[in-house]
Amino acid sequence: MKVQHEGTTWRVSRRWVPWRRRLRTIDAPDVGSGVTLGDDPISAIVGIVLLVVLLPFLLVALFVLLEVLLLLLLVPIAALVRIVFGRHWVVEVRRGWTAFYEEQAGDWRDSGERIHLVAQAIERGQLPPQNIGTPPAATEPVDPPA
Numbered sequence: 001m002k003v004q005h006e007g008t009t010w011r012v013s014r015r016w017v018p019w020r021r022r023l024r025t026i027d028a029p030d031v032g033s034g035v036t037l038g039d040d041p042i043s044a045i046v047g048i049v050l051l052v053v054l055l056p057f058l059l060v061a062l063f064v065l066l067e068v069l070l071l072l073l074l075v076p077i078a079a080l081v082r083i084v085f086g087r088h089w090v091v092e093v094r095r096g097w098t099a100f101y102e103e104q105a106g107d108w109r110d111s112g113e114r115i116h117l118v119a120q121a122i123e124r125g126q127l128p129p130q131n132i133g134t135p136p137a138a139t140e141p142v143d144p145p146a
Helices: 041-086 109-121
Strands: 002-005 008-016 089-094 100-102
Touching: 002 109, 089 109, 100 109
Parallel strands: none
Antiparallel strands: 002 008, 008 089, 089 100
C-alpha cells in the first residue's frame, strides 16, 4: 500500500520471503543511439575498451535478473509454507524503496489489518520508529503508529 506524507512516498506491505531484499540502483553510462563499430583494428580496440568498461554493469544486471528469477520461484513456495505451517507475516515499511521499519504481524488477516493501521498512521504524520538501516539526522522524536 502506497501512502504520501510530506511529499515522501511510503510503502507498507508484507514481506513475502523470509529475508529482506537488498535493492541496488545502477546509473549506467549513456552510450547514445546509433553507435556502431567498424571492422578495422581501431574499432576492435574501442570495442574491447567498451566491453571492459561495461562488463561490471552487465554482470550486475545479470545478478539482478537471477535474483528476480529466484524470487519468482521462491515466493509461491514461501507463501505456501507460511500458510501451511502458520508462520507469521512480517509487515515492512519503506521510505521510497529504502527499508525503514518492520514488525511481526501474525497471520494473513492480522498482517492486512496492521498494514492498514500503519499506513493510516503514516498519513496522519505518526511515523513508526526506524528499526532498519541508519536513522535520519533529524533531531525530532518519531512517534510510533497507533
